[in-house]
Amino acid sequence: MTKPFYISTPIYYVNGAPHLGHAYTSTAADVLARFKRLDGYDVFFLTGTDEHGQKVESAARAAGVPPQIFTDRVAADFADMAKRMKISNDDFIRTTEARHKRSCQAIWQKLVAAGAIYLGAYEGWYAVRDEAFYDEEETALKPDGTRIAIASGAAVEWVVEPSYFFKLSAFQDKLLDYYEANPGVIAPAAKRNEILSFVKGGLNDLSVSRTSFSWGIPVPGDEAHVMYVWLDALVNYITACGYPDEGNERFKYWPADVHLVGKEIIRFHAVYWPAFLMAAGLPLPKKVFSHGWWTVEGEKMSKSLGNFIDVRPLVDEFGLDAVRFFLLREVPFGGDGDFSRKSLIMRLNVELANDLGNLGQRTLSFIAKNAGGVVPPRGPLTEPDHALLATADALPGKVRDALDRLAFHEAMEDIWKLVRAANAYIDHQAPWALKKTDPDRMNTVLRVLLEAIRTVAILLQPFMPDSMAALLDQLGQPMTDRQIAALETKMTDGAALPAPSGIFPRYVEKVLE
Numbered sequence: 001m002t003k004p005f006y007i008s009t010p011i012y013y014v015n016g017a018p019h020l021g022h023a024y025t026s027t028a029a030d031v032l033a034r035f036k037r038l039d040g041y042d043v044f045f046l047t048g049t050d051e052h053g054q055k056v057e058s059a060a061r062a063a064g065v066p067p068q069i070f071t072d073r074v075a076a077d078f079a080d081m082a083k084r085m086k087i088s089n090d091d092f093i094r095t096t097e098a099r100h101k102r103s104c105q106a107i108w109q110k111l112v113a114a115g116a117i118y119l120g121a122y123e124g125w126y127a128v129r130d131e132a133f134y135d136e137e138e139t140a141l142k143p144d145g146t147r148i149a150i151a152s153g154a155a156v157e158w159v160v161e162p163s164y165f166f167k168l169s170a171f172q173d174k175l176l177d178y179y180e181a182n183p184g185v186i187a188p189a190a191k192r193n194e195i196l197s198f199v200k201g202g203l204n205d206l207s208v209s210r211t212s213f214s215w216g217i218p219v220p221g222d223e224a225h226v227m228y229v230w231l232d233a234l235v236n237y238i239t240a241c242g243y244p245d246e247g248n249e250r251f252k253y254w255p256a257d258v259h260l261v262g263k264e265i266i267r268f269h270a271v272y273w274p275a276f277l278m279a280a281g282l283p284l285p286k287k288v289f290s291h292g293w294w295t296v297e298g299e300k301m302s303k304s305l306g307n308f309i310d311v312r313p314l315v316d317e318f319g320l321d322a323v324r325f326f327l328l329r330e331v332p333f334g335g336d337g338d339f340s341r342k343s344l345i346m347r348l349n350v351e352l353a354n355d356l357g358n359l360g361q362r363t364l365s366f367i368a369k370n371a372g373g374v375v376p377p378r379g380p381l382t383e384p385d386h387a388l389l390a391t392a393d394a395l396p397g398k399v400r401d402a403l404d405r406l407a408f409h410e411a412m413e414d415i416w417k418l419v420r421a422a423n424a425y426i427d428h429q430a431p432w433a434l435k436k437t438d439p440d441r442m443n444t445v446l447r448v449l450l451e452a453i454r455t456v457a458i459l460l461q462p463f464m465p466d467s468m469a470a471l472l473d474q475l476g477q478p479m480t481d482r483q484i485a486a487l488e489t490k491m492t493d494g495a496a497l498p499a500p501s502g503i504f505p506r507y508v509e510k511v512l513e
Helices: 020-038 054-063 067-084 098-113 168-181 189-200 229-234 249-253 263-280 311-318 320-329 341-370 383-404 408-429 431-437 439-460 465-474 484-488
Strands: 004-008 042-050 091-094 117-127 132-134 139-141 147-149 157-166 222-227 258-262 288-291 294-296 337-339
Touching: 004 020, 004 249, 020 042, 020 067, 020 258, 020 288, 020 294, 020 320, 020 383, 042 067, 042 229, 054 067, 067 091, 067 311, 098 117, 098 229, 098 263, 117 147, 157 222, 157 263, 168 189, 168 263, 189 263, 222 229, 229 263, 258 263, 263 288, 311 320, 311 341, 320 341, 320 408, 320 465, 337 341, 341 408, 341 431, 341 439, 341 465, 383 408, 383 439, 383 484, 408 431, 408 439, 431 439, 439 465, 439 484
Parallel strands: 004 042, 004 258, 042 091, 258 288, 294 337
Antiparallel strands: 117 132, 117 157, 139 147
16 A cells, blocks of 8 residues: 655635745645655645634735635735745635635534633734734834834734633643654754743633634634634644535545745744644654745735745746746745745756756767767776666655755755766766767766756756656657656667757846846
C-alpha cells in the first residue's frame, strides 16, 4: 500500500489580493508535494482561502458589496494565482463552503461534549487586523495614545461582549508533553523555543465566539454568536479530509504530515490547533513549519508603501520556473528574504542559463553532431567518471533528507554541486579533443554526462516542472521513467535523442530609449 502524505498551506485570508508571500508559501508546499509524488507517496496537498471574520466583513463593506460576493472575487484571485504558479494542490478549500460549516459545527459540538467550552464574557484587547486577542503585556501605547499589539503593530481595541470560551488553560501540560514527545513537531528551532516559552508562561482560556459582527459560522444552538475566525479557519485541515465523516476515504490522510505556515501564525497552529484536536479526541499534526517573510528591496511589504508584489507579472516577464527557482534558492527556508530584480536576474543568468542550461545544451548538441544523436555506449570507467557518477548516485538521498527537513535551499545547493561538478568534468575531459584521439572514450564521457544530467533533471522537476519536462524530453526519457526510482535503471544504449534546444535563455534588461 502506498504511504499517504498530507501537506497544507495556510488558508489565505481574503481581505486583500494575493502577493509574493502567498506565492512563496504555496510554491514551497508544491515542491514538497511534487517531490513526494515522485518518491512514490500517495500525496494530498491542500490550499484555499479563509473567508470569515470581522476584517473581511469590514473590507467588504468598504468595497460596497456583500461579504459573499467580496470573498467570491478574492478567492477566485487566489485560485488564479495558484494556477499561474502551477501549484499542484489536490483540493482548494473555502471556509464559506457548506462542507466546512458542517465540519466546524461538528467539532464545536465535540468540544462542548468534552466539557472544553463554556459561556462567559470577554473583556480585553482585540486586534481586528490580526483577528487575535492580546494580553495587556502583549500591547504597548504609542506616543499618540493609541494602543497596539507589540508583535504585529496592529491597533487593538478594548472589547466587552458575551463569549464562549475554550478551556485552553487545561491543556498546558498536555501540550508540553506533546512537544517533548515530538521534538520536531515545531520548526525551525527558534519558533519551537518561542512556543515552549509561551506555553510554559501559562495559558489563559480562549474566547472562541463573537457577537459584535455576523460574518462567520453560527455557533450551533446559539446563533447570536459566530465562531472565532481562528477556530473556524484551523478546522479547514480536517474538513478537507471529510470530517466529521471519519470513514471518508480522505480521512486516511489525517493527521497532516506538514502544516506550512508564515511565522506570524505559528501560535495558532502550534498551540490552539493541537489543543482543539486533543479536546475533540483527534490525532495531532506531525509537523508545523514556520517560514519567514519577504521584504522588497529591503523594505517590508505594506499597503502604505505600495510595494506588494503580485507574482503573476513576474512570471510573465521572467518565466514561471525562473521565479519558482528564485523563491526557494535565494534564502534559507525558515528565515526572512529580500526580493530584488537584480538578484532574480543574476540567479536566472548565472545558475539557470550559464550553469544548468549551458551544461545541457553543450552536451546534447555535441551528441547530436558527433555521436549520432543517440545515447552513447559506456566503456571502462576512469576515476573522474566514478567520482561524478558517485555524486549523482548519492544525490536522491541528499535531496530527500533536505526536503524532509524543509531545507529547500540545501536541496538546491546539493543539486547545484552536481551541476558544477558536471561542468568541470566536461571541461577536463574535453570530448571535442577525444573525438579525434579516442572516440570510444568520448562516448563514455558523454554517457556519464547524460546520466548526471538526467539525475539533475529528475530531481529538479518539483522545483521547475515545465523546464525539466522539456529537458527530460530532450534526454529521451518517457513519462513512465521520470520517478526518482527510475534513477536506479541506467539509460538505454542507442536510444534516440530528440534535437536539442535551449531551455534557459539569458535575460537582458530592456533599455528604455
